[in-house]
Amino acid sequence: MDLRQPKGFVSYFSKARDYDGVFDFVPRAARPKVGRPAFAIHQHQNFQVGAGSGRLHVINDNGGRLFSFAPAAGFGHDMLIDIDAANAADEKWASANDRRPSPIAANGPTIQCALAAVSETDMLLLGISDYGPGRIADPRTPRGRAALYSLAFMLRRAAAVRLDIQDYELKAGIRSLEHPAALGAVTGQVFLSDTLENGAGYATFLGAPAVMQELLEMISRPTPSQFFDRMNAHAHSSACDTSCPDCLRSYSNLAYHSLLDWRLAIDMAALALDPTAPITLASPAWSRLSALSATTLLSARTGFRQTTIAGLEAIENGTSVKIVTHPLWRTEQANLGPELAAAWDDAQRVRGLRVTEDSFVSVFEALRRPV
Numbered sequence: 001m002d003l004r005q006p007k008g009f010v011s012y013f014s015k016a017r018d019y020d021g022v023f024d025f026v027p028r029a030a031r032p033k034v035g036r037p038a039f040a041i042h043q044h045q046n047f048q049v050g051a052g053s054g055r056l057h058v059i060n061d062n063g064g065r066l067f068s069f070a071p072a073a074g075f076g077h078d079m080l081i082d083i084d085a086a087n088a089a090d091e092k093w094a095s096a097n098d099r100r101p102s103p104i105a106a107n108g109p110t111i112q113c114a115l116a117a118v119s120e121t122d123m124l125l126l127g128i129s130d131y132g133p134g135r136i137a138d139p140r141t142p143r144g145r146a147a148l149y150s151l152a153f154m155l156r157r158a159a160a161v162r163l164d165i166q167d168y169e170l171k172a173g174i175r176s177l178e179h180p181a182a183l184g185a186v187t188g189q190v191f192l193s194d195t196l197e198n199g200a201g202y203a204t205f206l207g208a209p210a211v212m213q214e215l216l217e218m219i220s221r222p223t224p225s226q227f228f229d230r231m232n233a234h235a236h237s238s239a240c241d242t243s244c245p246d247c248l249r250s251y252s253n254l255a256y257h258s259l260l261d262w263r264l265a266i267d268m269a270a271l272a273l274d275p276t277a278p279i280t281l282a283s284p285a286w287s288r289l290s291a292l293s294a295t296t297l298l299s300a301r302t303g304f305r306q307t308t309i310a311g312l313e314a315i316e317n318g319t320s321v322k323i324v325t326h327p328l329w330r331t332e333q334a335n336l337g338p339e340l341a342a343a344w345d346d347a348q349r350v351r352g353l354r355v356t357e358d359s360f361v362s363v364f365e366a367l368r369r370p371v
Contacts, residue, residue, distance in 0.1 A: 031255070032173045033057045034123060034191050041125065044209035047216070047272040051124035051207020056171065056193050061114035069113065070106035080111065122199030124207030125175065126155070127189040128268065130275040134337020135328045137268065139176040139188035143327040143364040146259040147268050148174040152190035153248050153256065154265035158215045158227055159192065159206050168252045169195050170202060213273070220269035220277075231262055232285065241289060241367060261364065263289070264327055271328075280339070281312065281326050286363070293324045293366035300370040309351070310343040321353040327364040331357050 039052030069080035086104050131137065138144035152172040160167040175189045192207075194200045205211060218227040230236065231247050243249050243260035253260070263285050270277040281290040294313035298306050304315040304322075313324040323343050325331065336344060340360065348355040 031059050031061075032171045032193065033059055034125070034173070034175055034193070037123065037125065041127075042209055043129065045213060045273050046129050046275045047212065048127045048129055049124060049207055049209055049212045051122070051204045053120060053199065054123045054193070056119050056121050056123065057116045058119075058171075059114055059116045066112045066114055068110050070110040071108040072104050073107045083110075119197045120199075121194045121197055122201060122203040123191055123193035124203045124212075125189050125191050126151075126207075126212060126272070127187065128272050131271060131328070132275045132277075132279070132337075134330050134335060134340065135271070135279055136330050137188055137328060138186060139174060140186055142259070143362050144188065145174065146261055146364055147264045147328060148188045148190055149256050149259050150243075150248065150261050150265035151268040151272075152192070153253055153260060154219050154262065154269070155190065155215055156192055157248065158218045159202070161225060161227060162206075162211075162215060162218070163202060165202065167250060169200070171195055172253070216269045216272050220266050220273060228266070231266070237285060238288075241292070258368070261327075264364070267326075267328060279326055279328050281324065281363070286326065289363050289367070290324050293361070293363045296366050296370045297322050297324070297361060310339070310346040312339065312343050314343075314347075316347075316351075316353055319354055321347050321351075321355060321359050322361050323347065323359055324366060325360045325362045327362040329360075329362070331360040333357065 034054055034056060037050070037052060037054035039050045039054070041048050041050035067082055068084060070083055071079065072081055072083060072086075075081055081104075083104050083106055090102075090104070128137070136144070137147040139148055149172075152174055156167050156170045156172040159165075159170060171193045173191055173193075175191055176186055177189065178186060192203050194202050206215065217223055218225050220228060222228055236244075236246055240247060240262065243257065243262055247262040248260040248265065249257050266285065267277070267279050271279065281287065290313045294306050294315055298304055298315045301315065301317075301322075304317045306313070306315050308314060309316075309321065309323055315322050323340075325340060329337055329340055331340065333344070344355050347353045347359070
């Protein structure tokens, strides 16, 4: 028996490659991950989707701190225990019973690891084929992960409405992989899987291209289900800047609340249906948030004034500028879309301001980290 891997769990060490081959240093606990399932992936409209049986790993890295396991006297030669946790439990019991605990000591080397429960279940994978010029959801960036996770959990909620089930009956997550057409580039996929081991058939049903199209339409446009209409209703859109229990948040995705954004989920669903879908801050859904982002940036800086540059909200001080962007817009000068190319030209050539990639701040970042 390998003492480094307690029976029923697998260990992952810090700075290890994630299942999908991409380094991931973000500390998370109990996060579901999938590897490379054997089922076929089908192209439909602007998305790729596939479903079938696969292996789900639910990883717990103790909030990024990992767990410490070691052998201890009296626990058997092939058993590893979390000594700190065991001693804490003993002290709590002894205190309640007015006794003095006998500390447990390590009887060998300590192993730092994360834990994973592995199960076979039904799952689906969904990826967007073409984001269009100047747009991307890179899973290596916070805003890229936010877009992908928002789509994943919005799909889960739409699926729960479509199937008349509870959303916790499905797990949601994202998967990163090397882009097949660009060396060194990374793309992201979202997945849904049945919570029930061996599957309940939900994910395989939802992974049919026609059914997935129906879910994406529920999210991104008015349909008889009124799923989209409820999110865009003034009562919700005027009160919810990012996410709330009425749109995306639930207890089961508590660890992801800071990333989730219902507007991003809608735009991602629209792109999955049509690569030419307008992704703009001038839309009714984003315009208020764009102005709020500029106000938030302004409050964190002295000597700046609020303005608009090529129709985009911005702040400037006569020398430098911060321009509010959509979270899906690329900001590298060589890959700018038409909106940011026009803003770059207006700010630099017409107004004489210093412009770099750091001059662009997405709504996602402005509302969460304005400094």
